[in-house]
Amino acid sequence: MTAGPFVQCEDLVRIFSVDGLEVQALQGLNLRIDEGELVAIVGASGSGKSTLLTILSGLDRPTGGSARVAGLDLTTLTSRQRVTFQREIVGFVWQQASRNLLPYLTARENVALPRALAGRRGGRSNGGDARVSELIELLDLGDCADRWPAQLSGGQQQRTAIAVAIANAPRLLLADEPTGELDEAASVDVLRAMEAVNAELGVTVVIVTHDPEVSEHVDRTIQIRDGRTSREVLRRTETDEHGAQRRVIEEFAVLDRVGRMQLPESYLEALDLRDRVRLDLETDHVEVFRDVPQGKQEGER
């Protein structure tokens, strides 16, 4: 285990071939997340978010590049390491309850399942495990713990899924559009639950979403475009010298190891940047100019 970011992806590539056609879902994605962060990943449909999460959860292998979580190289995991990884380091929640919960187990049994799989069954098989009860408490599932998934509301299902995901006390929780099928109120519940998991248990949380609402709940929003991380938005709450709090929002473009970055689309349009640009290195910043042969130049800081 080396020091460094908790989650680190470098030049991550994932190519699917379907019917002889190649689909590049990830095209050299770079990502760093530190332990304890609560991060949202946003991006248009088809931009590769789910693909990234599947790789981070150890369910899929990248075609190229590297992905490390908690110092483990996900590209070279042996089958045994992968099992340990999934048992101890990562937990995940998907958009659809049917992929999170076994339909023929009650909510409580579903929560107990990962513990049983990891051989951590505390009490009786019925979920008499103290940790299971704790989780049910934490996620406010007390009154529906003994129902079948089909009898739960969407929000309850997703909260159960979160409980399942963190049952083995993972260090990383991945959630792929966990609120995608929920109404606003339920969404807020689920997001609160995630925040709680992050804050109270210190679990690093990565949420993939479409939902602009989500951005309000997280410290950092990473945007993916065409299989690459393009931008990051940081939000922090600053307290100024007068004691007044204000939300600071900063936008960053992501720079990869060799120096590639994506300019936001709106910038490209605004300045009609195309094909190539002229760069000027100043002492503390880089200037990007539209390539205009006539010599008429417009700067941009």
Added chain:
Amino acid sequence: MTWWRLSRRALADQRGAVALVVLVITVLSLAVTALPRIEATARADQVRHRLADVSPQLRDLSAVTSADALSALDPSLPVTPEDNRRRWAAIAESFEATRTEVSPPLRDALGAGEVTATTDGYAIPLGPGSDVRLPTLSLAADQRIAERVEMVDGAPPAPVSWDPAAGGGGGAEELPDLEIEVMLLDASADRLGLATGDRITVGNLYHDLTLVLSGTYRVLDPDDGYWAHETNGAQPRVVEDLNLGTAVNGRAYVASDGWWSTLAALGQPAQVSLWYPVDVAAIRGGDPALLAAQLRGLTAQQVELTASGGGGGGGGGERSVSIGFASELAVRVDAVAGENAAASNIVALVVVGPLGVAVAVLALLTQLLLERRRPALAIVRARGASPARLRTVLGLEGLLLGLPAAAVGWGVATSLLGTSPGWRGWLPAVVLGVVPAVVLLSPPLPTGLRGRRRDLAVGGLARDVVVLAAAGLVLSQVLSVAPGAVAGTGDPLLVVAPLVLALAVTVLVLRLYPWLARAAHTVLRRGRSLTGFLGSARAVRDPGATLTSVLAVVVGVSVAVFSVVTLATLREGVERTVWVTSGSDLRISGPRIDAAQLEQVRSLDGVAAAATVATVSPAILSSPSASVRATLHLVDGAAYADVLADVPPSVGAAPVADLLGDGGGAGGAVPLMVSPRLDLAPGADGVRLSTGESVDVRVVASGNVLPGVADAGATWVLADAAALPDVAASTPARLLLVRLVPGADGDAVAEAVVGVVGPAGVENAAAAREAATGTPVLRLLTGTLAGSVVAAALLALGSLVAVQAAAAPRRARMLATLRLLGLRRSAQRSLAWWDLTPWVVLGATAAYGLGLVTSHLLLRTLDLRAFTGADQPQPVLPPVALAATAVGVLLAVVACSILPTIRRARTPTAQEDP
């Protein structure tokens, strides 16, 4: 939450599919356990059935040797009764020892050995007023004769008390006259004019021999096989000779305790018969080939009888005599073996296909189970279950599904059939029981949580090439077999031929179907029918046809057709044989039948027509190129044709009526009909027939068989009696064919006919038909064939249901979407129709053709003569049964395609992944 609970919940969640898998395994296990046993039993029954007809004389393993030779077993001269008994014992023991050396199954069938001895006949004085010109008595002895006879009067003979050493020690000529007590069969005594107490003096070498008749006996059980060997002991042998007069031989039993002394005193040779009675009912384990080999081993060479040295006064050491056994049994056993082998071949042919598909359907059902389970497995795996554990659990679940069900099937079969023949008996059931585990374990474990994308690819090109190559190999093998040549245990290539050919057709259908679907889609896309467009699009993009399901349909239909054709061929073959041999309802042979008797027979109740046949053999048929021996049959053409009125055309009866149409007019040449064996074309010139005198003849036609008279293998010639009046007058008719009025009682009419013509051999066609179809293996065969039609139908149907079940979630989702868009109910039904019907119809049609082709190809290679007599039957296409099969297939397709709309396939839960 333990693994066990998890499995239980998962299986309970799919109880329908689980129950189906368990049911299929149970039924299959029952079938694979029961069928070999039923077959083995039928084979063994067939051996007993066929051998039961063989007379004991031909059947029993018997040897004849001389008394002199046997005395080597006990060389000291027997004087006292003890000495005599000792010699009998030496022979019996060594004979018994030989029997115990034989290994099963033959030994089980060999009864305790019998030893009898007899001399040639002594001529005895002619009785006064007796018609017997040559009365003789043979002296005979058997130690155990007393067990088989009872005295009618007098007493059993006392042993002779005579000491050859006391006779002065000189040559035989100095011996005193000898007096021996004998007993005779009462009937023999009667025939020879002898009575108890009579003293008969006969000449022997140098002195007189007086036989004193101490009593007469009667045979206790005339049906005892023993008397088939000792015929003269159970009835006097009477030989009527027109020149010499009547000769009668009686068997005079002397006391066995004095037999060897008597022989020594007489100085006469004697024959000793030794045999082991064969108890056909005791033949176990239906392997006639082994039995025949054992019999051959015993009859092919001399067998040593060895007596241990203890017995005689002479020096110790081994003494032996070699004897040669004879038995017809091996030949008969071979015939049954051929029959059994042919039956087994057919059984294997019709069983392999459905069995293969049954296993495939089982695999399909288990796959369905796995497919439904896939999301749950993916979750469990993603939540940290180790693959090894998951596989172990799946494997155990598979075994849990399979083994108990297989055991139940095995148990039911075993308790129903009662036998338990070792490991071979349970191996098939175990293999079946393991199938679910293998299927559950063979695909890679599901990874990832996304549904797999279904592609259009039909499957490996390599697979198809292998299948087609195998089919080519099998086909060339089948074509290279000479018709009717397969007799032995069956070429494995031929046995799997139906399955391999079915696989090939399946592969072709799978390759062809997308093209057809695409073509249909191209047409329907332009059309105005929405369902046609949607349905064909689905047929192109998401074809329900999988290898297993198409295979099930193809095998189901082709096996049904094959079985139907084979059954019809067998039936017709048997029927034909009965017609060829009987020719009519009653065939009466033996006594001379004159015109008056014939008229009387015709007037009997129940007789529709009757004709007599007179046979002249040999008759020489000479043409300019050759002259051949033939058998001439003379009939009243009109009467014979009338008798043959019911004979079906498939028998290939000679067109007898043509004999008459030609009415002897043209040039005085006698019209004839000849067997194809004689190779004479109709109208050939210069043909003459001679039976003492020679006449010009004209071949009118050549026909295959003369029903009831001669088959195609015989060199027969048929002429109308009126055309050859001289020959007819000097040849009495000894064969009578009778056609009955429909509904008449054959036995009663036969009795009445015998009342007219005197004692005669009667063949009743109805009884013959019953006997021919009633043999155990033919019953097995018809049972298996009929059963295979049912099994194949069920399998095909089952696989269609399974396919529909597998497609249900996807179809339901599609229909749900379309319903929202306002699709009408009727349109939904026609969409469901598109799922199944096109490829099933394509597969079934191809399979129907395959069935017709394979039945023709394979029936050619099977030796059916064992069941149908002389000729290898041609495949028969029964129109009604074939049409019924086609209709059945159609109904099944219709049923399956409307099934989902009736059942309203369970709508999947909203969360289920697309």
